[in-house]
Amino acid sequence: MxxxxxxxxxxxxxxxxxxxxxxxxxxxxxxxxxxxxxxxxxxxxxxxxxxxxxxxxxxxxxxxxxxxxxxxxxxxxxxxxxEMHYSGYDFVSASVDRDIFPSDHLAGPDHAESLSRIVDREQLRSTQPYLDESIQQLVHISQAGAIxxxxxxxxxxxxxxxxxxxxxxxxxxxxxxxxxxxxxxxxxxxxxxxxxxxxxxxxxxxxxxxxxxxxxxxxxxESILQRKFIIPDPCKIIPRNMPFTIFADPQFLQWSDEETTLIKDNPEYGWLLDEFPAGLHIKPEGSGNIKLGWAYNRKPEKPRWETTDDFDFPNITLRGASRFIPALKPYVDEPPTPIVQFSGYYTRxxxxxxxxxxxxxxxxxxxxxxxxxxxxxxxxxxxxxxxxxxxxxxxxxxxxxxxxxxxxxxxxxxxxxxxxxxxx
Ligand SMILES: Cc1cc2nc3c(=O)[nH]c(=O)nc-3n(C[C@H](O)[C@H](O)[C@H](O)COP(=O)(O)OP(=O)(O)OC[C@H]3O[C@@H](n4cnc5c(N)ncnc54)[C@H](O)[C@@H]3O)c2cc1C
CATH class of the missing domain: 3.50.50.60 (FAD/NAD(P)-binding domain)
Incomplete structure (x- = not known):
C-alpha cells in the first residue's frame, strides 16, 4: 500500500x-x-x-x-x-458573407488585431494561387500555429x-x-x-x-472517433509555407453518375450523398508531406483502446479538399503512398x-x-x-x-x- x-x-x-x-x-x-x-x-x-x-x-x-x-x-x-511556431490559419469560403463561426464575440474588438480578411478575387489569385476559382473569402488568423x-x-x-x-x-x-x-x-x-x-x-x-x-x-x-492522415505530395501541390487551411463551407461530395448509382444501390453508403460539415483542413507536414483531417463523424461510441484505420477516409477527405484546392483531384483516385492514418476520440x-x-x-x-x-x-x-x-x-x-x-x-x-x- x-x-x-x-x-x-x-x-x-x-x-x-x-x-x-x-x-x-x-x-x-x-x-x-x-x-x-x-x-x-x-x-x-x-x-x-x-x-x-x-x-x-x-x-x-x-x-x-x-x-x-x-x-x-x-x-x-x-x-x-x-517548436512552437505561428504559421497562422486560413479559413476559406465560396461565400463572401460566410461567418466562420457565427458569434458576436468574434466580430468584436477582441480579435480585430489578429484577423485579416481578403474578399478581392485578384488579390486571392495572386497570394493563394492554389485555391479554387470559387473561393470568395479568406479569413487569416495570425494568433495560430502548431507545436x-x-x-x-x-x-x-x-x-x-x-x-x-x-x-x-x-x-x-x-x-x-x-x-x-x-x-x-x-x-x-x-x-x-x-x-x-x-x-x-x-x-x-x-x-x-x-x-x-x-x-x-x-x-x-460523449466520445466521437476522429481521424487525420499524412500522405506524400509528389506533385508539390501544397506550398511548404501554406498556413493551416480550413474549408469553412459545408459541402456535398462530387461523385460521377456511375458512382452515384453505385452508392444509391448500397443503402449503407447512402450517407456519402448527405451534406458534409464545414471544417475540412489541410497543411504541409515535414519536408514533402501533407496532413489532412475532417471531423465529419458525428456518431458517439463507447471508447476503445485500439482503433482501426478507415480505408474510405482518405478518399472522402481528398475528394472534399479538391473542392477548394482543385490540383488535389489526381490524388482522389490514386492517393500517393504511404498513407499514415491517426485516429482518436474527441471526448466532449x-x-x-x-x-x-x-x-x-x-x-x-x-x-x-x-x-x-x-x-x-x-x-x-x-x-x-x-x-x-x-x-x-x-x-x-x-x-x-x-x-x-x-x-x-x-x-x-x-x-x-x-x-x-x-x-x-
Ligand atoms: C484526430 C485528432 C486530432 C486532434 N488535433 C488537435 C489539434 O490539432 N490541436 C489540439 O489542441 N488538440 C487536438 N486534438 C485533441 C487532443 O489530442 C486531445 O484533446 C488531448 O490529447 C487530450 O489529452 P488527455 O490528456 O485528456 O487524454 P489522453 O491523451 O487520451 O490521455 C489519457 C491517458 O489516460 C490513460 N488512462 C485512461 N484510463 C486509464 C486507467 N484506467 N488507468 C491508467 N491510465 C488510464 C491513458 O492511457 C492515456 O495515456 C486532436 C484529437 C484527435 C483525436
Missing part, C-alpha cells in the same frame, strides 16, 4: 500539465502521475498539434490565449524545444519529475471513497496493488466516463467546453472533455486545475469550465447563446 497527497490518473497532455503546475507553480512534491501505458500514447499522440485563439466562445478565447502565453514562456525559456506536443509533454514531465513527481505505470481498475480521500485499485507493473491518496485528479482522456463511474459519478460527455460535452475543476466529492478534481483542442489548451487547463486544488486565485474563465456549471441556469443560458461550438 502506498500513500500520497495527490494522485493524477492519466498521463496524457492534460495529466502531465496538471502535474507540472502543481509541482512547479505550487511546489507540491507528494504527487504520483499514473498511466496504464506510456505517457502521451493515447489521444495526445493523435493530435494535429495545431493551436488558435480564435473561438466563438469568449471563455475559450481566454483559455487558449492564456495557454499560448504559457507555452510561449516555456518555449522562450527552453530553446523552443517543442510538437510530444516534445512539450516531455519537457513538462521531465521538469515535474525533477521537482519530485513520481510516474507510475499501472492501470487504475477501481476507486473507493475513504473517509479522507480515495483508495485506488491498481494492476500492471506497479509494486503496489493499491494506493491511498488525499486528492485525486481524473485525467483519463476518453475513459473519463468509465473512471467517473467508478465513483458513482455521471458526466455529460454537448456545448464543447471542457470539464476543469472540482467534482462532487471533497478532494476530487478533473481535467477532461478536451475534445479537439486539448493540446493547445493543456497548459492553461492544467494550471487551472492546480489553482483549484491549491486554493489559488482563479481566472475569470474558471466558472465556464467548472464541472458543476450545469446547475447554474444563468451561466448555462449565457453559454448556450453562442450558436457555434468552435469545433474543427
Amino acid at each position: 502506498k500513500n500520497v497527497h495527490i494522485a493524477i490518473c492519466g498521463a496524457g497532455i492534460a495529466g502531465i500539465a496538471t502535474a507540472y503546475y502543481l509541482a512547479i507553480k505550487y511546489r507540491q512534491q507528494d504527487i504520483v502521475l499514473i498511466d496504464k501505458n506510456l505517457p502521451m500514447s493515447l489521444t495526445t499522440s493523435k493530435s494535429g498539434e495545431n493551436f488558435r485563439d480564435y473561438w466563438p466562445q469568449p471563455c475559450m478565447t481566454a483559455l487558449t490565449r492564456h495557454s499560448l502565453d504559457l507555452m510561449k514562456t516555456l518555449a522562450d525559456n527552453n530553446d523552443n524545444v517543442f 510538437d506536443v510530444h516534445a512539450l509533454g516531455s519537457l513538462l514531465i521531465s521538469k515535474a519529475k525533477k521537482a519530485g513527481v513520481q510516474v507510475l505505470q499501472a492501470s487504475v481498475d477501481a476507486i473507493e471513497n475513504q473517509s479522507t480521500g480515495f483508495r485506488l485499485g491498481l494492476s500492471g507493473n506497479a509494486d503496489h496493488r493499491s494506493l491511498d491518496t488525499k486528492n485525486l485528479v481524473l485525467t483519463p482522456g476518453p475513459f473519463i466516463d468509465e473512471m467517473a463511474a467508478m465513483l458513482g459519478i455521471s458526466l455529460p460527455v 460535452t454537448p456545448e464543447n467546453l471542457p470539464l476543469i475543476g472540482p467534482l462532487q466529492k471533497e478532494g476530487l478534481f478533473t481535467v477532461s472533455a478536451l475534445s479537439g483542442y486539448g493540446t493547445m489548451a493543456a497548459c492553461s487547463a492544467g494550471e487551472l486545475c492546480a489553482d483549484c486544488i491549491m486554493g489559488g486565485e482563479l481566472p475569470t474563465y474558471a466558472p465556464y469550465f467548472h464541472p458543476e456549471r450545469y446547475d447554474d441556469s444563468t451561466l448555462m443560458a449565457e453559454i448556450n447563446k453562442t450558436a457555434s461550438d468552435g469545433q474543427l
